[in-house]
Amino acid sequence: MIYTCTLNPSIDYIMHVNQFEPGGLNRAEKTFYYPGGKGINVSRVLNQLSTPSTALGFAGGFTGQFIRSFLDEEGVSHQFIETGEPSRINVKMKSGDETEINGPGPAITSDQQTELLSSIEKLSPNDTLVIAGSVPASLDKDIYLKIASICKEKNISLVADTSGAALKQLIGLPVMLLKPNHHELGQLFETTVTTKDDAVFYAKKLVEQGAENVIVSMGSDGAVLVTSQYALHANVPQGQVKNSVGAGDSVVAGFLAALSTGKNLETALRYGVAAGSATAFNDDLCNQKEVDGLLQDIVVTGLN
Numbered sequence: 001m002i003y004t005c006t007l008n009p010s011i012d013y014i015m016h017v018n019q020f021e022p023g024g025l026n027r028a029e030k031t032f033y034y035p036g037g038k039g040i041n042v043s044r045v046l047n048q049l050s051t052p053s054t055a056l057g058f059a060g061g062f063t064g065q066f067i068r069s070f071l072d073e074e075g076v077s078h079q080f081i082e083t084g085e086p087s088r089i090n091v092k093m094k095s096g097d098e099t100e101i102n103g104p105g106p107a108i109t110s111d112q113q114t115e116l117l118s119s120i121e122k123l124s125p126n127d128t129l130v131i132a133g134s135v136p137a138s139l140d141k142d143i144y145l146k147i148a149s150i151c152k153e154k155n156i157s158l159v160a161d162t163s164g165a166a167l168k169q170l171i172g173l174p175v176m177l178l179k180p181n182h183h184e185l186g187q188l189f190e191t192t193v194t195t196k197d198d199a200v201f202y203a204k205k206l207v208e209q210g211a212e213n214v215i216v217s218m219g220s221d222g223a224v225l226v227t228s229q230y231a232l233h234a235n236v237p238q239g240q241v242k243n244s245v246g247a248g249d250s251v252v253a254g255f256l257a258a259l260s261t262g263k264n265l266e267t268a269l270r271y272g273v274a275a276g277s278a279t280a281f282n283d284d285l286c287n288q289k290e291v292d293g294l295l296q297d298i299v300v301t302g303l304n
Ligand SMILES: Nc1ncnc2c1ncn2[C@@H]1O[C@H](COP(=O)(O)OP(=O)(O)OP(=O)(O)O)[C@@H](O)[C@H]1O
Pocket: 180, 181, 182, 217, 218, 219, 220, 222, 223, 236, 237, 239, 241, 244, 245, 246, 247, 248, 249, 250, 251, 272, 273, 274, 275, 276, 277, 280
């Protein structure tokens, strides 16, 4: 069974504003509300790809209620710990470019944190846990390390999509998949990752330190997969980007969905990139039909 863990879920409030004028009264042409947070996005895309998962983490207040009801309607299983204070609302403004303002999220008590760790302790060996997104300030700074230690002890396969200090803590641990984007990979090594070769060079360092698979997503330049055996690149199909929020999470979901049906790593990379691009070409996250429609346009090539 796949579990996802989102420590700081959100409602993503997506606003399309034709010509944004800072300091003026702006009116949006179109708005959308979706449950957000990286782990939740992974669970929603897995569900679209007929791969069951359960979303764990914290949710609270009227916004938490919206997140739960939305997931219920879609048939995504969830077990969030109630925070009392409302989950955050993240504003994503599309106005030529994409501007994001993410809230800090509710305070989480140490009892609530302990409850989450206990629920992870109860997962079974060979389950997969996806930890994704930022760590709220009220939680222990090393919570991902604590979760990774539980996974190691219980033989739970760990997947991580996070950045900064939270990502740094996981280096050297036996992680099944790390999925930084090229900016996050660059930050980790205090450098700039711009080319496929840069991505392979630094992803290899993560593999040497214990990661089984590293996918570096590179926006319109596709994604690179590095393992101890080889490095592959997948291009992106042509299309019009509508909303790239959750595109990286969709890569993770597509990759895991393919692996769960026994596909090989090359095919799983192709699914991951198809899911990422299908989400980028959509207002909401992708669905199965859209992913299937892009698969044949994605070419996977070997890199040195
Ligand atoms: N311009 C684009 N055209 C086609 N596909 C795209 C484009 N931008 C992103 N994608 C798809 O989305 C995937 C992930 O993109 P990106 O590297 O921007 O992820 P990310 O920064 O982790 O995203 P997020 O944090 O918003 O989920 C890419 O590998 C690709 O499949």
